[in-house]
Amino acid sequence: MVKVVFVHPDLGIGGAERLIVDAALALKSQGHDIEMLTAHHDPSHCFEETRDGTLSVSAVGDWLPRSVFGYCYALCAYIRMMYVAFYLVCFSGLAYDVVICDQISACIPILKVKKAKILFYCHFPDQLLTKRVSFMKKMYRAPIDWLEEKTTGMADCILVNSNFTAQTFRMTFKSLSGITPDVLYPSLNFSAFDGPIEEAGDLIPSNFTTMFLSINRYERKKNLALAIEAMGKLKDTLSEESFKKVHLVMAGGYDERVTENKEHYLELRELAQKLNLNDNITFLRSFSDSEKRILLDKCDCLLYTPSNEHFGIVPIEAMYMKRPVIAVNSGGPLETIADMETGYLCDPEPEAFAVKMEKFVKEEDLTKQLGEQGHERVLSKFSFQAFTNQLDSIVTNLCDG
Secondary structure, eight states: OOEEEEESSSSSHHHHHHHHHHHHHHHHHHOOOOEEEEOOOOOSSHHHHHHSSSSSSEEEOOOOOOOOBOHHHHHHHHHHHHHHHHHHHSSSSSOSSSEESOOOOOGGGHHHSSSSSSEESSOOOOOGGGGOSSHHHHHHHHHHHHHHHHHHHHHEEEESSSSSHHHHHHHHOGGGOOOOOEEOOOOOGGGGSSSSSOOOOTTSOSOSOOOOOOOEEEEEGGHHHHHHHHHHHHHHHHHHHHHEEEEEEEEEEEOTTOHHHHHOOOOHHHHHHHHHOOOOOOEEEEHHHHHHHHHHHHHHHHEEESSSSSOOOHHHHHHTTTTOOEEESSSSSHHHHTTTTTTEEHHHHHHHHHHHHHHHHOOTHHHHHHHHHHHHHHHSSSHHHHHHHHHHHHHHHHHHH
16 A cells, blocks of 8 residues: 655646546555645535545645735745645655645655655646746746746656647756656546436526537636637528527636636627627536536537647547547647547637537537547546556556665
8 A cells, every 4th residue: 555645736626636636536446545735625616526525635725825916826826835745744744655746846845855756747837838928927937937847857757648748848848858757648437427417407508409518617728719709600601590509508617716717707708799699608607527417418519629738638528428529639639539530620710610510510410420439439548447557557666666
């Protein structure tokens, strides 16, 4: 048995959080002792396993600010994560063999004070997740970027979520050219998607024959406007009567603490109104796991709009639920979606998406045909058992090394 502690910035709801929760569940299923530390954990906005006692979660340092008057989010996140590490090392009283941390590597020097092995999971280089639009922003980010690269290289083992991220890692962290990160694809815990599905109730309208679904956080980098603009183009190609029966559900991760979530949600509502699509679009802000299953079950196709997404777990979830995916032809979807077999890979243009969306409106058997093939692809490539076996081997070898 290996004693493992996970250190994560914010155990809310998102792709990174889902992976970390799944990693903890995977190692726990192999008999390892698991603890999770985070700077923030809200029982009303988290994955069920971190709320119902399945996983032991401790939140420390939430009193530290998330920003300074709406600025310096990255710096504050680094400080919060370093505080969590400091608490673990100096005050937690926990005994551990391996620490698994992700997103923010600045905590690694503190974690190395003790002799435990450090595994860092790089979802994507943090410095690539923000734009440098001004000289002041460049100056502010320069030491943070340097610290990220320097401390990432201090980990005993580095994992990434796709070959695309591995390539980006090598191009971004020039001084770490001697390190080859291992690829550990995020998995899907099939049991969470099996079993009876509840009735939709008032969750979505019922007066449609074709439903498209977008699931992603309300963040501008997710390019959610693409789905709405594609609906606008689809409206131009269909008869008025046909388009009345087409619906798009925009289901987004939403956190009241995050200004961008609130702003972008309103921006998307305004866009829908501008394109006269209010009757054809439903906006949902945050949802439960059971509601996600309902949405995937009711839809005909998932629209996945981010460009250069490092991996993207939602297409995997959709394919497991036998739903095809239309996604941007870059990043992780190139590895998860088989073009014209389990869905379609398109340029990030409304016209390109609309052309493929029209096929689902007009070809009745397309969802079933591509959906079945997507289901088989997930079973063969992204099973929770394969993920568990690989992670267990990595952690065990790290301890023995």
